[in-house]
Amino acid sequence: MPELPEVETLCRQLRHVIMGAEISKTQIIDAKLGTIREVEGKQVGAVNRHGKALAIELERGLSLVFHLRMTGRLLWQNGNGLLPHTRLVISFSQGRLFLIDPRRFATVTVHKQGNGLPVGSDPIEDCDPFHLQAIAQRSTLLVKAFLIDQRRIAGLGNIYACEILYQARIDPWRRVHTLTHEEWKGIGEAAEKILKRAIACRGTSVSDWHDLFGNKGEHQDYLLVYGREGAACSRCGGIIHRRKLNGRGTYYCPTCQNCEGG
DNA sequence: CCCTATGTTCCCAA
DNA sequence: CTTGGGAACATAGG
Numbered sequence: 001m002p003e004l005p006e007v008e009t010l011c012r013q014l015r016h017v018i019m020g021a022e023i024s025k026t027q028i029i030d031a032k033l034g035t036i037r038e039v040e041g042k043q044v045g046a047v048n049r050h051g052k053a054l055a056i057e058l059e060r061g062l063s064l065v066f067h068l069r070m071t072g073r074l075l076w077q078n079g080n081g082l083l084p085h086t087r088l089v090i091s092f093s094q095g096r097l098f099l100i101d102p103r104r105f106a107t108v109t110v111h112k113q114g115n116g117l118p119v120g121s122d123p124i125e126d127c128d129p130f131h132l133q134a135i136a137q138r139s140t141l142l143v144k145a146f147l148i149d150q151r152r153i154a155g156l157g158n159i160y161a162c163e164i165l166y167q168a169r170i171d172p173w174r175r176v177h178t179l180t181h182e183e184w185k186g187i188g189e190a191a192e193k194i195l196k197r198a199i200a201c202r203g204t205s206v207s208d209w210h211d212l213f214g215n216k217g218e219h220q221d222y223l224l225v226y227g228r229e230g231a232a233c234s235r236c237g238g239i240i241h242r243r244k245l246n247g248r249g250t251y252y253c254p255t256c257q258n259c260e261g262g
Numbered sequence: 263c264c265c266t267a268t269g270t271t272c273c274c275a276a
Numbered sequence: 277c278t279t280g281g282g283a284a285c286a287t288a289g290g
Contacts, residue, residue: 001268032285052269069269071287085287103286105269140279150270159268206268207289226268246280249267266290273283 002068003052004123004155005198005219006209010074011049013212014056014097017076018044021092023058030087033099033108039064050117051154063115064090064108066099072106074099076212120154123195127188129181136176136184143179144172145246147187156191159204159226162251164190166225171259172250197222225251 002010022043026036042058049055054074056064066074075083075098082089088099088108099106121131135152147153147161156164165172167190170183179187203209203217206227210216224234229242233253241259242251252259 003268006268067270069285070267071269102288105285107270138278145280148269157268204268209268247282264290267288269285271284273281275281276279 001070001157001207001209002072002203003157003160004049005160005195005201006203006211006217007049007052007054007068007155008199009202009211009217011047011054013076014047014054014074017095017212018056018092018097019047020044021094023090024093025089025091027089027091028087029082029089030101030104032104033087033106036064036088036108036110038062039110048115048117050115050122051120051150052157053117053154055111055115055117057115061113063111065111065115065117067107068101069103069105069107071103071208072099072101073208073210074212075210075214120151123153123155123191127192129184129188132188133179133181133184136179139176141176142172142245143170143174143176143187144248144250146176148248155195158248158250159206159223160191160194160198162226163194163224166252166257167194169256169258171257172245172252173259225253227251 023039044056046057054066076095077098078095085100085102086098087101090097144161147156168186198219201217201219202211204219205216206220225240228240231240233240236255238253238255241254242249
């Protein structure tokens with residue numbers, strides 16, 4: 001279930017494996033994905049990510065855009081045989097790219113111009129506190145809901161939003177327009193630090209995330225709040241809490257993050 | 263049976 | 277127009 005660092009991991013690994021290669025064949029296993037036309041015989045010119053979307057860019061402006069949603073995975077295979085829950089196979093001369101997705105929420109689309117990647121500022125490219133504060137100015141959203149809103153900032157999901165707010169010592173229930181410039185600076189710095197470390201660790205494997213080659217990431221060893229309800233806060237020794245915010249499980253330290261009412 | 267789940271989109275109400 | 281809630285999508289695991 002990939003967020004920005006996981007998709008970035010796939011993006012970098014895919015570049016090494018398929019840059020310049022030609023798609024020899026595509027096989028849709030799950031018809032729910034729809035059809036993929038005109039990509040066979042095309043060469044891969046670039047692999048890019050924006051937010052949680054991944055684009056394999058081909059000749060003549062064509063691109064294949066993947067969104068893995070909750071349980072989608074991309075896996076590179078040299079051998080034969082289908083793995084369970086395989087939805088799509090893209091073959092190259094040197095191997096095959098599998099889209100595997102038990103829950104079948106993942107999507108693949110073909111774009112004829114542009115790379116079809118979504119909008120929203122990228123938290124890796126743009127952690128500038130002035131920018132963050134500017135786009136938050138007229139919003140009444142709770143800060144955590146704001147951080148995971150893909151139209152505003154593309155790429156953060158529940159795990160990294162919890163970690164970033166903990167690191168920046170911000171109450172997830174704060175309204176975004178009340179945050180000071182210092183607080184946005186803290187959020188920007190925390191985001192950059194956490195996302196870069198997570199990418200270096202090839203993502204967070206708390207349940208089923210595996211990289212392009214089937215290996216687990218290592219960033220789960222660095223989580224300070226996510227999934228740690230009832231455990232001791234590494235900073236103050238207090239208890240990590242979990243409460244729902246807009247329907248999403250939210251982990252936080254009431255003491256370090258100055259939450260009202262604990 | 264119950265509940266949970268790292269995501270997105272749609273409908274509806276305030 | 278913005279926001280939040282709920283459902284839907286479909287499956288696995290505790």
